[in-house]
Amino acid sequence: MTAVTVKLTVNGREVELSLEPHERLVDVLRGRLGLTGTKMGCGEGECGACTVIMDGQAVLSCLMLAVQAEGGDILTIEGLAPDGSEAGLHPLQKAFVAEAAIQCGYCTPGMILTAKTLLERDPDPTPQVVKEAIAGNICRCTGYDKPVKAILAAAAEMRAAAQGTTAAATVTAAAIGAPEAVAVPGNVSTTTVAERGES
Amino acid sequence: MRTTFRPAAYLRPGSVEEAVRILTEEPERCRLIAGGTDLLVQKPAEAEILVDVAGLGLGKIALTDGHLRVGAAVTVAELERAEPVLRHPCLTILAEAAGMLGTPGVRNRATIGGNLCNGSPAADLAVAALALGADVEITGPHGVRRMPLTDFFRDVNLTALESGEMVSVVEVPVEPLDPTTAARAAGAFFKLRRHQSSVDIATVNVATVLYLDGGVITDARVALGAVAEVPFVSEAAAAALAGHEPLDEVLRAAGAAAAAETRPISDIRASAEYRREMTAVLVRRALEEAVRRCRA
Numbered sequence: 001m002t003a004v005t006v007k008l009t010v011n012g013r014e015v016e017l018s019l020e021p022h023e024r025l026v027d028v029l030r031g032r033l034g035l036t037g038t039k040m041g042c043g044e045g046e047c048g049a050c051t052v053i054m055d056g057q058a059v060l061s062c063l064m065l066a067v068q069a070e071g072g073d074i075l076t077i078e079g080l081a082p083d084g085s086e087a088g089l090h091p092l093q094k095a096f097v098a099e100a101a102i103q104c105g106y107c108t109p110g111m112i113l114t115a116k117t118l119l120e121r122d123p124d125p126t127p128q129v130v131k132e133a134i135a136g137n138i139c140r141c142t143g144y145d146k147p148v149k150a151i152l153a154a155a156a157e158m159r160a161a162a163q164g165t166t167a168a169a170t171v172t173a174a175a176i177g178a179p180e181a182v183a184v185p186g187n188v189s190t191t192t193v194a195e196r197g198e199s
Numbered sequence: 200m201r202t203t204f205r206p207a208a209y210l211r212p213g214s215v216e217e218a219v220r221i222l223t224e225e226p227e228r229c230r231l232i233a234g235g236t237d238l239l240v241q242k243p244a245e246a247e248i249l250v251d252v253a254g255l256g257l258g259k260i261a262l263t264d265g266h267l268r269v270g271a272a273v274t275v276a277e278l279e280r281a282e283p284v285l286r287h288p289c290l291t292i293l294a295e296a297a298g299m300l301g302t303p304g305v306r307n308r309a310t311i312g313g314n315l316c317n318g319s320p321a322a323d324l325a326v327a328a329l330a331l332g333a334d335v336e337i338t339g340p341h342g343v344r345r346m347p348l349t350d351f352f353r354d355v356n357l358t359a360l361e362s363g364e365m366v367s368v369v370e371v372p373v374e375p376l377d378p379t380t381a382a383r384a385a386g387a388f389f390k391l392r393r394h395q396s397s398v399d400i401a402t403v404n405v406a407t408v409l410y411l412d413g414g415v416i417t418d419a420r421v422a423l424g425a426v427a428e429v430p431f432v433s434e435a436a437a438a439a440l441a442g443h444e445p446l447d448e449v450l451r452a453a454g455a456a457a458a459a460e461t462r463p464i465s466d467i468r469a470s471a472e473y474r475r476e477m478t479a480v481l482v483r484r485a486l487e488e489a490v491r492r493c494r495a
Binding site: 002004021022024044045046048051057058059060062063064065067068070114132133135136 | 204205206207208209211232234235236239240249251253276301302303304305307308398
């Protein structure tokens, strides 16, 4: 076995790991970095529970070798609200709570991260676009209605925040920007993920 | 005899030439990896050396003098949203096929090269590229050779790639569209799945490109997937169309001719009989859509 040295950024933190070629990204995130918010479902790219964001794109961490993430900028669900406070939650997370869009919760991290990349690409999606975007995130509690509502609600919240039209929206805007800025002061790469969106 | 997926080495060559050199030295032990979305499902135990071809500069889409050149490492999601693809009434079937391949998460990693080289009989991009008359550029130890995609697929999961070779570019001829003439061209891609809104491999997939001039079909290509051991172009369907007006009975006859050329199997997704019947229906519908787009 030839170990491979891999450098990547995870939730704004640079990490260097010595990895064996067969190790999947999902196993490295969960097993080596302790980021168990990323869930392992089917292991074959069918369920979407292991979705993380790499370089602005939702990817399945069970269908990626960790060595392939060299130089990548990865965001897991932990990085979305790194201070762990309720106020610091991302608008999508708040909307999922408010809409009770969670049953067992296993699909939730993947669904939220997939939705984040959708809203970066399309801030005002139709319900159909939302459904298509989360088509690869399977909920076996079969609760799709509420996640769709939550994503649409978060989209509205984020648009309002972007326009700065209401006091409430201003508070939300601070909530979007604050966690990442607090966790990684001066870290350019995390900002880049948020700004770049999907190509 | 190894039984688990435990590659001993992972290599990241910096150029196509270097990748080919590695591949040529150890052809039996190497497996190429780009997106990995098929490889990590198959987990081949014989893969001892993984050669990552995602960083070889093959990730570009370029429209130049009558050709669309798509690098083998272009992702399905990039193809789905590529401007030169979406803008052209024929090329757009590549984007349509890309948008129906797998899930969004798979599409962000899966590549066109991988979709073709796995040799799946149901490969969505293969069917679209066949209808467009694509060639593949193959780089190997003796340099670059070109091959019509129609010659590339040999059997289930078997392509014409020889030891040490890899697909580097997929090239699609693009005919200039002159709006001042009566000549029109358009394509359509249709995919039948067990549940139409679901994420699934095709039960049957069909792509067509149609050329109309003065109300007559001057040329047509119909490609079929998941109904034979390889995706293929139906010559009989094209023959049933050329020189005719796009009337209902003509499009229907082309569908029947295509269905007669299928060699489907029965499996978990559908029976052979159903696949053959649906080929006729999908080909007719795809042709109707292409005609509609020609006239739009």
